[in-house]
Amino acid sequence: MKSICLYFQVHQPLRLRRYRFFDIGNNHYYYDDYTNESIMRKISDECYLPANKILLDLLLENKGKFKVAFSITGIAIDQFEQYAPEVLDSFKELAKTGDVEFLAETYSHSLASLKNKDEFVSQVQEHSDRIEALFGVRPTTFRNTELVYSDGIGEMVSEMGYKGILTEGAKHILGWKSPNYLYCNAINPKLKVLLRNYKLSDDIAFRFSAEGWKEWPLTTTKFVEWLNDQDEKEDVVNIFMDYETFGEHQKKESGIFEFLENLPKEVILKSNYQFATPTELAANYQPIAQAHVPNPISWADEERDLSAWLGNNLQDEAFNKLYELRDDVLALKDERLLKDWRYLQASDHFYYMCTKFFSDGDVHSYFNPYDSPYDAFINYMNVLSDFQLRIKEMRNVLADKSDLMEAELAEKDALIEKYRKELDDLKAQFEKAE
Amino acid sequence: MRVLMFGWEFPPHISGGLGTACYGLTKGLSKVEDLDIVFVVPKAYGDEDQSKMQLVGANGVTINQVQTHVEKFKSKHTYLEVDSQLVPYNDPDEYYTFSSRDVYGKNKFFKVDKEGKLEFSGKYGANLIEEIYKYAYVASTISMDHDHDVIHAHDWLCYPAGIAAKEVSGKPLVIHVHATDFDRSGGSVNPKVFEIEKMGMDAADKIIAVSNLTRNIVIEKYGQDPDKVVTVYNAVEPVSFEEKQAIKKGVKEKVVTFLGRITMQKGPEYFVEAAYQVLKRTSNVRFVMAGSGDMLEKMVTRAAQLGIADKFHFTGFLKGDDVFNMLKMSDVYVMPSVSEPFGISPLEAMQSNVPTIISKQSGVSEILTHAIKVDYWDIDAMADAIYGIIRYDSLSNEFKEKGKEEVDSLKWANAALNVYDVYNSTIESFVEQTNQN
Structure with missing residues (x-):
């Protein structure tokens, strides 16, 4: 029996507010609450809530036969x-x-995996902890930001x-091979690759509501x-997409919700596929080969590479300047500072700085709060400059504190010395008297 | 004496030094007794300061028989089209939309609204040349309605208007050169703009240049008689900065500011490179590039490339109080202009106690002594000067004190008196000429 795996990604960027040069050092709040709230409310009403309701009904109706997988970013949570x-x-x-x-x-939703292993590991753990606390099960399968x-x-x-x-079944990685098998990691074959x-x-x-598409x-x-x-010998079909496909990218009027409602029954009754979760696939199938991916791939754009987030001067400058701060941020052990630093790592910020979409900025302009990549960069760097200032200030305060403590200690040492001397004197007097 | 003055901008609706200069000068002129000024700008919004003079918006003038007249006018002054990036300067807000649009639609007639009035946008942009000629056409009507003894036209945008007025009233024409296309284009002059400029200068009875630098260009490049060209330096409006409440400076580092259009003429790239040199030597400094323009994106990219983007900030176009706030926060003001006919902005900086570095290629460097002057291309000298001012307080204090004194002595009233003299001599020689004929 073949398996089909449905997986949905849930993420909403935390947008930065218009942060001007004049704000640097004066205002340490970076987020555009109004936009974030209104977009979150809108998408909740148009997508998350109705889609979740449909899925819940389907799961109850087809108990054990219908399965789906989600990943929800910490920022979205x-x-x-x-x-x-x-x-x-x-x-x-x-x-x-x-x-x-x-x-x-x-x-x-960061790109830490490309920059710093320790940071990557700690963010993944933080996320798994959160998911376990919310849903009672610790995740066993991983999906990286943007695959x-x-x-x-x-x-x-x-x-x-x-x-x-x-990850993505990218053509330039697979060549003649098919994505419809289970693969394994080239370094550690124990890790299955879907x-x-x-x-x-x-x-x-993408194409569901495209009326010009010949299959529409x-x-x-x-x-x-x-x-x-699909070929008889192929085992699996992995359907991965943004959850916002339902009701947001594809509007309700396109019939996308009806499609979702009817898909499980159709698959169960009319095909030799069964629904499976990623972890079940990893456990139940034998990998057919190693997937060799020496250079990072992603699921974005035609190139399926990292060029949507990194590579141009703006992105590289912002990315490097951000991660330079890691040691300082961790050393200060300040919760809000760490939180802001992690939020600033969201890949969305770098996505907005992408210049390769000047001609057809379709996907990149989706809910993009900026007029141009330069605008995005300027705003981000202003925020980052303020963030650097905060670190500096906190370090100064810490240094002052330790100075104070040293002075206090020295004072106490002097006091102890004084008492010891008095004691010795008294002892000597006492001995003399005896 | 009655003066008919043609300008292009007027506070609060300005996008650069031209409007500021026009305003200061007319204000100065208003202190001269025996002077009445009618100042004409395209599109009077109604909220301009009108206490000093009568302001007539070209769009407030009713035009009759538009179509035939326009045809005639066009054939007289030749029909013009200009490639987009060569217009004097664009409205910063409109730049992006502007650069992608067609410059001049092939409309045969100007658009006239219901009452027969011409619609003016009053902003620099795609249909600039059309605006100039509409303006010129209206000018001839205005010159009939308002009696005057002399006509004064500011910058090339108004030359056609001045010429048209002169043709109708037969009064002498003074043109005021605030900039030439040699400054704006860095040498590769737009022939159509040049033609208008030359036409204006040829038709003028007297030419006022804002500096000797500009005077030389007018004489050499436009072939004008040196006796016809007079230098009258600009000045600066005294503003008491103490009255306004500045916002708190949030950064502890010294702030070095560039404030102006980010275009080739202003030399922004030299500022970025100098910033890089300074940042190599000290971290106690931040650089700010305030303004917008067609080179903004290039500058952002360059700052990122040099890895100084966390110390080099962009503010976009600043308006009103933000300019004041920016200057209040600044410790050094830099104007690295490649070719600056005058340059009022350093004077404004010095007024608010900011030590100033200016390029030798600016008209203002001819009159200032308490500012550091460097060649615009000399990045090392510029970096040295910046470093010196931010490191040595004594130097910075010296510049603040002396610079303020110096600037406070530059008054529009004096400039106005010089302009008044020009009017007088022009009228005199004009009368003589007519008598001779």
Whole structure:
């Protein structure tokens, strides 16, 4: 029996407010609460809440036969908590069915895996802790920010004890090979690698409502036919996409919710596929080969590389300046400072600085708060400058404190010395008297 | 004496030094007894300061028989089209949309609203040349309605208006050169702009240049008779900065500021390179590039490339109080202009007690002594000067004190008197000429 794996990514960027030069040193709050709240409310109402409701009904109806997986970034969870707690509750409902798997990732949707191993590990742990606390199960499969993956990243992930990792079935990596098998990491074969079938995934995520597409309208019948058309020997089909596909990227009017509602029944009744979660796939199938990915890949853009976030002068400058601060941030042990630093690591900030989309900025302009990549960079660097100032100030305060303590200690030492002398004198007097 | 003056901008609606200079000068002129000024700008918004003179918006003038007249006018002054990036300077807000648009639609007639009035945008942008000629056309009507003894036109944008007025009223024309296209373009002059400039200078009875630098350009490049060209330096409006409440300076480091349009003429790239040199030697400094323009993105990229973006900030276009705030925060003001006919902004900086570094290629360097002067291309000298001022308080205090004194002695009233003299001599020789004829 073949398996189909549905996985949805849930993330909302934490947008920065317009942070001007004049704010540096004067105001340490960086976030655009109004925009963040209104976008979160809008997407909750149009996507998360209705889609979760449909999934809950489907899971209850097809008990044990229908399964899905989610990963929710820490940044999204924080915002749910603040602006739409009922969404978190509905995810908890889903978790209770037992047929939903929650995956691990970095807490702040960061690119730490490319820069600093210690930071990466600590963010992943922070996220897994949070997921376990919320849904009662510790994640066993990992998905990196934007499905960024390389052999090295896989090695780090397997060291942390995760059984599987999700990434893109990128053409330039696979060549003639098919994504519809289970693969394993090239350095540590114990780690299973699940590759996204980007054709079938994007048929839903990108093309569903494209009326110019020759397959439009896409029905569940047609989709299941395509599943059945896959080569006989292939084991798995991985459908990975943004959860916002439902109701946000593809509007309600396109019929995307009806598609979701009917898909499980169609698959269960009319195909030889069963639904499986990533961890089940990793446990139940034999990897067919190693996936060799010496250089990082991602699921973004035509290039499927890192160029959406890193590579131009602006992005590299911001990225490097941010991570230079790590030692200072950790040494200060200040909760708010650490939180801000982690929020500033979100890959979205670097995405907005991407210059390669000047011509067709379609995907990049999606909820992009900035007029241009330069604008994004200027704003981000102003925030970062203020952040640097805070670190400096806190270090000065700490240094002052330690100076004070030293002075106090010296004073006490002098006092002890004085008393000791008096004591000695008294002893001597006493001995003399005797 | 009655003066008919043509300008392009007027506070509070200004996008650069031209508007500031026009305002200061007319204010100075208003102190001269026996002077009435009618100041004409395209699009009077209604909230300008009108206590000093009568302000007539070209769009407030009713035009009759527009179509035929326009046809005639165009054939007289030749029909013009200009490539986009060569217009004098664009409204900073509109720059992005502007650069991608077509410059001049092939409309045969100007748009006239219901009452027969021409619609003026009053902003620099895509249809600038069209605006100039609409303005010139309206000028001829205005000159009929307002009696005057002399016509005064500011910068090339108004030359056609001045010429048109002269043709109708037959009064002498003084043109005021605030900049030439040689300054704006760095040498590669737009022939159409040059043609208008030359036309204006040829038609003028007297030419006022804002510095000897500009005077030389007018004489050499436009072939004008040296006797016809007079230098009258600009001045600066006295402002009592103490009255305003400044926002708190949030950064502890010294702040070095560039404030102006980020265009080739202003030499922003030399400022970035100098900043890099200074930052190599001390970290106790931040650089701010305030303004916007077609080189902004290049500068952002360059700062990122040099790895100084956390110490080099961009503010975008600053308006009103933000300019004041910016100067209040600054410890050094740098104007590295490649070619600056005058340059009022360093004077404003010195007024607010900011030591100033200016390029030798600026008109203002001819009159200032208490400012550091460097060649715009000499990044090392610029870096040295910046470093010196931020490191040695004695030097910085000296500049603050002496610079303020010096600037306070530059008054528009004096400049106005010089302009008044120009009016008098122009009218005199004009009368003589007419008598001879």
